[in-house]
Amino acid sequence: MIDPLAEVVTLLQPGARFSKLVFGASPWRISRSDAGQPFYCVVLEGGCRMAIDSHDPFEVLSGDFVLIPAAYGVAMSSLEVPPPGVEMPAPTPLGNNEFRIGAADNPIDSRMMVGHCSFGSPDAALLVSLLPQYVHVRGEHRLATLVQLVREESREQRPAREVVLSRLLEVLLIEALRSAAGTNASPGLVRGLADGRLAAAIRGMHEHPTRAWTVAQLAKEAALSRSTFFERFSRAVGVAPMEYLLGWRMALAKDLLRRNEGRVAEIAQRVGYSSASTFSVAFTRHVGRPPAQYAREQQAVLSGE
Template sequence: MIDPLAEVVTLLQPGARYSKLVHGASPWRIRRSDTGQPLYCVVLDGGCRVTIDGHEPIELLSGDFVLVPTAYGVSISSLVPPPDDETSTPVALGHGEFRIGAPENPIDSRMMAGHCSFGSPDAALLVSLLPQFVHVRGEPQLATLVDLVREESREQRPAREVVLSRLLEVLLIEALRSAAGTNASPGLARGLADGRLAAAIRVMHERPTHAWTVAELAKEAALSRSTFFERFSRAVGVAPMEYLLTWRMALAKDLLRRNEGRVAEIAQRVGYSSASTFSVAFTRHVGQPPTQYAREQAVASVSPEIRSDVSYDATPMSPLSPMTT
């Protein structure tokens, strides 16, 4: 059976950049402005406060995990932050460990934090299917996964990059599905948590070439057309046909990048009856014709310096709210 969440995460091609263990002595505050870099943090002891640009501060307690698929401006502080927006400078302790806060104050929090990269050139398109951030409470396996990522990233063992990419795929999937309850904010994981909607999402992924209509998808979900449309839009954050278009474009970009056929062949593989119809849709959605996109990706694959996989423009195609459980 097709697993839509796994498909999206796999296409993202997550990779580890770094992970560090931070010892905090209140009060302290650090700020980062990392254009488009995915950020994760898990609190091991004590707590901290995370403020993401455009959102209210989140208090993280022991065992809490937060994932920000596209971090632009993030401030992390002790639960009682220092006055006057004062920032602190982390002190390296060696072996990927840092201390932050006044040296004379006792350590009252420990957390692991890190950045990963999305290697896919289609990251912006795929990230638009994810929430702006994920906050999970009471899932100890996430801390274990982050610890495994940290340990693996410190060692230069054979197949290190393969192991790290698989660990990060599992970490992302576990974080998203842990936050997929009915009270979570809109996103793919929340849609899949609804059994009726999951049936419709899965058939879109299983048969992207089919000329789906809202009525047909509603039938797959065993709901009326109006109920399905409203329920899907509320849970996933976008209308059903917009979601289908986003997924088809993600598949098309992946096929074009890997030179998996002519434009007409790729058009058929993603559900378009003609190359011209596909080209119009692709250009409107991506901002350039498929032939131009394919040429640029071919050049980038030969000359990696043209493109950096560490950051990307992940401006959401549609506003998605935070996902919290």
Template sequence: MIDPLAEVVTLLQPSARYSKLVTGAGPWRIRRSDAGEPFYCVVLEGGCRLAAGGNGPLELHSGDFVLVPEVYGVAMSSLAPLPDDAGESTPVAVAAGEFRIGDQEGSADLRMLIGHCSFGSPDADLLVSLLPQIVHVRGEPRLATFVQLVRDEFRERRPAREVILAHLLEVLMIEALRATAAPPASPGLVRGLADERLAAAIRRMHEQPTVGWTVAQLAKEAALSRSAFFERFSRAVGLAPMAYLLNWRMALAKNMLQRNEAGMAEIAERVGYGSASAFSVAFARHVGLPPARYARQQAMPAALTSL
């Protein structure tokens, strides 16, 4: 059975940017801006507060894991209250890949691992839009283990490091997303898969993207009326069923074009189009340029890198 969540994470092509160990003591507050990068944080000991992506502050404790697939601003503070007029703290480097915030003397009351990764997919914006805005997982020691493995692999320059990191990050993200106990508040793929009726239709779209699905056929897969399915799907996923299917087909097509793994006619067939010309028209309308030109553009950076 095709796993839509695993497919989306795999297509994202995550890679490690950096991770660091942060210790803290006493009252402190830090803020920073990020350009839409994926952010993760795992609390190893103690606790803190975190606000990211416009979401309200979360109180984090030992064993908690937070994943923000696309973050533009992060604010973190100690659980100990600070005066309103207190300034921001400056992290101090104490060792390679290790920083301290707050009081610099005495024992730390917080240890956490934070980091950023990047997505190599040319369709990253679309795929990220299918994920929750923020994932907060509590009481899953497996996640802490995976994050520690990512940190260790990142710091050790051993053979096949990038391959190991890519697979570890894929597993880490899937574990975090599937460990979310309740449907997330923000629409997306995880919320759709949490609904058993919708999950059946989503899996069918992923299993057979070549089929000329209609809303009525997908509603039948979900055992819902056409109108009930359309409304329920749109509310949960954030896209109408046919828009989701089109976006998914185009994501698959972009991946195949980027990898140059098939001819135009075969790609058209594998994403549900009866001819290369019909696929080319749909792709150009969706992406803004014909598939052949898109493939050439994707090949240029790789060619320049190999020089």
């Protein structure tokens, strides 16, 4: 059976690029702006409050994992929120990618590992649009085990410590994305797959992207009325069913074009278009340039020109 989330994650090529260990001494507050970079936070001890872009703040406690596939604004504070208007000291570097936040004379009451992961796919922005805006995982045994390994590894100065941490964080990232049913996720693929009815329709789109799907046919896959399916899908996934299908077809097309897997007409058929011209119009509108031009540019990048 096709696994839609596995397909998206595989195309994304996730990895752990940078991490730092942060020691918090309450009260503290810090904010950062990222130009759409993937951001994650693992709480090893204690907890914090986090606000992502325009979302309401929420608590992140020991053992929790938060993944933001495309972060633009992240504000974090201690669970004991500092009074408004009080200036907070800048983070103090301790060496070895370790930092302390909060007053120097206050006891440390939280430990977090935060950082950026990377998505190796040149089409990351398109694929990220299929994912939730953020994933907050709590109470997952497998993730708790991985967090415990990260906690232990971060405390020890063992040989190859950074390599091991990097690999553990890669697994954490993938595990968080696939922890659908137990995840507090914003609208996106994860929430769609957590709904058994919607999951059937999503799997259908991934298994048969060439099928001339209609909303009525997808509703039938989900065993729902057309109107109920459309409303439920849009609310859970964050986009309308046909918009999701278009995004997935374009992701597949870009991957095929980048790998030079056939002529434009052949790729058009493989992603559900009856003619090269119809596909070219849709691709150009969605990607911003014709498929042939996109393929040439990607081949030039791969060959180092």
